[in-house]
Amino acid sequence: MELPLQITFHGVERSDAISAKVRERAEKLDKFFDSINSCRVAIEAPHHHHAKGNRFRVRVEVSVPGQQLVVTRGGDEHEGYADVYLAIRDAFDVMARQLEDYSTVLRGELKTPHHRPESMEGIERD
Secondary structure (H helix, E strand, O other), X not given: OOOOEEEEEEOOOOOHHHHHHHHXXXXXXXXXXXXXXXXXXXXXXXXXXXXXXXXXXXXXXXXXXXXEEEEEEOOOOOOOEXXXXXXXXXXXXXXXXXXXXXXXXXXXXXXXXXXXXXXXXOOOOO
């Protein structure tokens, strides 16, 4: 299935190289979790600081059945990434973990709370 992908640039000049990297990472998500309805990615440079260079923020929104998953990397000008490709990598890595967690929930493999061992069940505690 071809993943519906939307890439937007805010405060950053559109780049074929950046778009290609985003497409590559989105295709990996699609192979990892095949029930993705859509993927929207925003590449942003919230503030332009010529002395310090641009700080990038990447937001990835993935729509799956019954859920909207969102990851943002590079919160503000002080936390932003100096390298847009690192921001893309980190955002998609976190999204892959969220999709893994979501697929675990769908399969019914929820972690159960730790129970006392059977040998301890009849023993009263003070």
